[in-house]
Structures are given as C-alpha cells and as structure tokens.
Amino acid sequence: MSVSIPSLPHAHARPSLLPMSILRRLPLPLHPLTLRHHLPRRRFATLAAVRQDTSVWTPTPISSIEPAAESLFHVSIDVSDSPDLASSHTLPGQYLQLRLPDVDKPSFLAIASPPSLAAAGGVFEFLVKSVAGSTAELLCGLKKGDVVELSQVIGNGFNVDKIDPPEDYPTVLIFATGSGISPIRSLIESGFGAYKRSDVRLYYGARNLRRMAYQDRFKDWESSGVKVVPVLSQPDNSWTGESGYVQQAAFARAKQIRSPKGTGAVLCGQRQMTEEVTSILVADGVSSEKILKNF
Structure with missing residues (x-):
C-alpha cells in the first residue's frame, strides 16, 4: 500500500498533522549499522561460516599410528605428495588443523617433528591425546592408509x-x-x-x-x-x-x-x-x- 504525503507549505509545518494511523504504516529508514538485524539470522550464519572457513585442505594418508604413552599416540602422516604443504613447516612450534571425513569439527595439532623431517622425508609427526568423544579419539582409531585432510601450517612457532x-x-x-x-x-x-x-x-x-x-x-x-x-x-x-x-x-x-x-x-x-x-x-x-x- 502506498501513501501520498502532502507537501509542507513552509519550514515550520509539523509532520504530526498526518493522521497517526498513517504514520504507523510508514516504513522507517534503516541505518546501515542496524541493517543486519533486519536480515534472516540464517543468512548471516552462512556468511560467517564462509568467511571463517578459509583453510585449504589437502588429503593425506596416514603412515602409522602407534601408542606413545597412556592415552597418547604417535601419528605419522605422509605429505610427500604435497610439497607445498611440507615446505610450509618452517619453525618448531607451528601447528595445523586436521579433519576427518564426515566429521564437522577439526582438531588443532602441534607438529612434533622438526621441519627438516618434512623437507627431507615428506612426513609430519604428531603426538595426539585421545580424548573421549573428540576428533582426536577418532583419529587415533584409524589405521595406515586411511586418508585425513590437513590445513596449511599456521602459527609463528617458537621465535x-x-x-x-x-x-x-x-x-x-x-x-x-x-x-x-x-x-x-x-x-x-x-x-x-x-x-x-x-x-x-x-x-x-x-x-x-x-x-x-x-x-x-x-x-x-x-x-x-x-x-x-x-x-x-x-x-x-x-x-x-x-x-x-x-x-x-x-x-x-x-x-x-x-x-x-x-x-x-x-x-x-x-x-x-x-x-x-x-x-x-x-x-x-x-x-x-x-x-x-x-x-
């Protein structure tokens, strides 16, 4: 429904001359800062997810999984076919994200091996604590040859x-x-x-x-x-x-x-x-x- 507003004769005219029933129906201007509150929440949740998920995921096979101590496991992953990923590990203390197929939440894992091992042997090694109900627990239950996905290496490491x-x-x-x-x-x-x-x-x-x-x-x-x-x-x-x-x-x-x-x-x-x-x-x-x- 459109509403025609009569022109005001001079600067001192009062907008309240319009009937309140019409004023209530007039659309209010949206300030840019409040625009987000008038859009569907689901759309913004989707946009936020797109902004946050900027990782490049590389499929890599597991080389071995062995017990390291109680609730701890040695996990070795073959990155020999991913030279860019291997060479991105440059400092001790860096870490990455690891995710499994059909599991939404990835794990953050510090790289336990020195950068030279990735450069020379094409391997990332991790020490993983198996926590009940976590992605880490599922990872520790995998076997040689199973494929996981790794993000790029991140973090400043130990300077x-x-x-x-x-x-x-x-x-x-x-x-x-x-x-x-x-x-x-x-x-x-x-x-x-x-x-x-x-x-x-x-x-x-x-x-x-x-x-x-x-x-x-x-x-x-x-x-x-x-x-x-x-x-x-x-x-x-x-x-x-x-x-x-x-x-x-x-x-x-x-x-x-x-x-x-x-x-x-x-x-x-x-x-x-x-x-x-x-x-x-x-x-x-x-x-x-x-x-x-x-x-």
Whole structure:
C-alpha cells in the first residue's frame, strides 16, 4: 500500500498533522549499522561460516599410528605428495588443523617433528591425546592408509632468534606438561644450539611415567645438550626423581638462574603452568620478551 504525503507549505509545518494511523504504516529508514538485524539470522550464519572457513585442505594418508604413552599416540602422516604443504613447516612450534571425513569439527595439532623431517622425508609427526568423544579419539582409531585432510601450517612457532646467539643466552629453561611436549620435541630436534649453551634444562611434567611420552628420546636429547628433568605429580612409591608440579616443585627448588639477562625460556602446556612460570621468571629478572610460547 502506498501513501501520498502532502507537501509542507513552509519550514515550520509539523509532520504530526498526518493522521497517526498513517504514520504507523510508514516504513522507517534503516541505518546501515542496524541493517543486519533486519536480515534472516540464517543468512548471516552462512556468511560467517564462509568467511571463517578459509583453510585449504589437502588429503593425506596416514603412515602409522602407534601408542606413545597412556592415552597418547604417535601419528605419522605422509605429505610427500604435497610439497607445498611440507615446505610450509618452517619453525618448531607451528601447528595445523586436521579433519576427518564426515566429521564437522577439526582438531588443532602441534607438529612434533622438526621441519627438516618434512623437507627431507615428506612426513609430519604428531603426538595426539585421545580424548573421549573428540576428533582426536577418532583419529587415533584409524589405521595406515586411511586418508585425513590437513590445513596449511599456521602459527609463528617458537621465535628462537630472540634467544640467539647462544653465547649471549647460555641458559634456556624449557617447560612442558602432558602432550605439550610435542612442539618441544620439534624445538630440541631442530637443533636450536643447545650444545653451544652451558645450561639448558627441560622440566617435563606428567601424572606418572605411564603418561610420559618420548622417554626413548631422552638419551638423545641429553646428548644434544638438554638436561631432562622428569617431574611426576602422582608417582608410585618406586619413583626417586622430582615430584609435584614443574612450576611449584622442581623448578622452584633448583632455579639457579645465574644471569637473568642471559636467560631465555620456552613454555608449552597447561595454562596455569605457563602463567605461573612466566610470573616466577619475570620476578627473577628474566625479560618477558625472552619467554617464548607458540601461541
């Protein structure tokens, strides 16, 4: 229904001369900022999904899945036929998304292998925690040859340039809990110059030895210059090593920071741990810019 509005004779004419019954039917002008509220919610939900799903997904086959520890699995994925994807892994600490057919929600996974393994061997390795009802649980139930999809490698990784050259930062303290050891493995095996530093310590926390992955690699890590300090929060009676939490027990007892200005740190794991360790280090004079995280 169209409504004809009579022209007003001069500037002082009052619009209210129109009957209220007509005014109620007049369409109100829509401000650009309120336009979205007048469009169907479903359309905007679809547009938002299109904007967010910008990942390029690459189908890749699984090379192997093996137990790594209680509830943890080694997952190797063949990226040899995807050289662009393999070469996009340039720094330890980077991660990607992995999705499975017919599963809507992808998983974010830190790459456990060093970048050199993807470049030379065409393989990405992951340490995956199987959580009931998650995409990770479904992934851990797959077998060799099953195909998954990987996004491009993302994240800034650990910016080790901030703790170089080694002679200026002889002390590097590394902290990891649970599956957070995954990108730490990538760092250590990437050769960040641990052997050139006089004091590199890894405080690795887990509930018990059954939950601690990569124990078979500790000897090699130590030979590269990293002192490994396992810390168990719920050890059995036979355990004689460090117990408690890495930030509250082992590290607090043996900080031994000789020169805060020459100290760097790398953290990955539970949020409470990373926040508490950061607070302790900063209070001791370590620059927050030298405390590296991969997120």
